[in-house]
Amino acid sequence: MDDIETIMRTAPVIPVLVLDDPDQAVAIGTALVKGGLNVLEVTLRTRRALEVMTAMTGIEGAIVGAGTVLDEAQLDLALDAGARFIVSPGLTKRLAQAASARRACFLPGIANASDIMRGLELGLNRFKFFPAEASGGLKALKALAGPFGDVRFCPTGGITLQSAPEWLAEEAVLCVGGSWLVKPGMSMADVEAGARAAAGLRR
Numbered sequence: 331m332d333d334i335e336t337i338m339r340t341a342p343v344i345p346v347l348v349l350d351d352p353d354q355a356v357a358i359g360t361a362l363v364k365g366g367l368n369v370l371e372v373t374l375r376t377r378r379a380l381e382v383m384t385a386m387t388g389i390e391g392a393i394v395g396a397g398t399v400l401d402e403a404q405l406d407l408a409l410d411a412g413a414r415f416i417v418s419p420g421l422t423k424r425l426a427q428a429a430s431a432r433r434a435c436f437l438p439g440i441a442n443a444s445d446i447m448r449g450l451e452l453g454l455n456r457f458k459f460f461p462a463e464a465s466g467g468l469k470a471l472k473a474l475a476g477p478f479g480d481v482r483f484c485p486t487g488g489i490t491l492q493s494a495p496e497w498l499a500e501e502a503v504l505c506v507g508g509s510w511l512v513k514p515g516m517s518m519a520d521v522e523a524g525a526r527a528a529a530g531l532r533r
């Protein structure tokens with residue numbers, strides 16, 4: 331079975347994907363994996379997101395999870411559609427308990443010390459730091475890492491290929507997430523080249 335730490339350590343960058351066409355999604359996912367980014371977060375923000383995710387689970391080498399999971403119903407739908415991990419922008423007790431009951435690999439979002447403490451009470455210590463730049467950026471992450479020495483993060487929100495290295499240099503950061511890897515109008519060659527650049531970032 332997967333665990334969230336292993337998934338976070340698989341690649342330095344997790345592409346955050348907003349896709350609505352399963353065929354196009356498979357092409358994009360294949361290009362990302364070819365470029366070296368194996369962990370793919372499919373946000374449940376589009377009408378066909380679950381279908382997209384299921385289609386992408388067939389890509390060889392891909393570890394496909396669901397993002398923007400806001401409640402228990404979405405958690406169940408995502409897991410049933412083949413999600414190997416679940417990302418949420420925030421952390422609620424109900425969602426965390428449902429994820430634990432289903433033994434899901436769960437990466438909830440936190441933005442401050444109280445969020446982290448709530449997560450620790452629920453047995454969690456791997457979090458998405460979201461929205462990373464808007465919540466104070468690297469300065470805030472460094473400050474939060476002080477009192478919570480065993481906690482590790484995947485900062486997401488406002489991060490770019492240019493800013494990713496300084497985040498990844500932090501011991502508390504296992505990977506970063508970002509939507510910059512796939513933007514409308516990009517060719518598959520562009521997606522693959524962008525993935526290769528991101529996959530080459532050092533931690």
Ligand SMILES: O=C(O)C(=O)C[C@H](O)[C@H](O)COP(=O)(O)O
Binds near residue numbers: 346399417487510
């Ligand atoms: O949909 C979710 O569940 C989210 O948490 C939001 C995404 O992670 C960010 O939108 C990605 O941030 P950008 O790279 O700045 O676009």
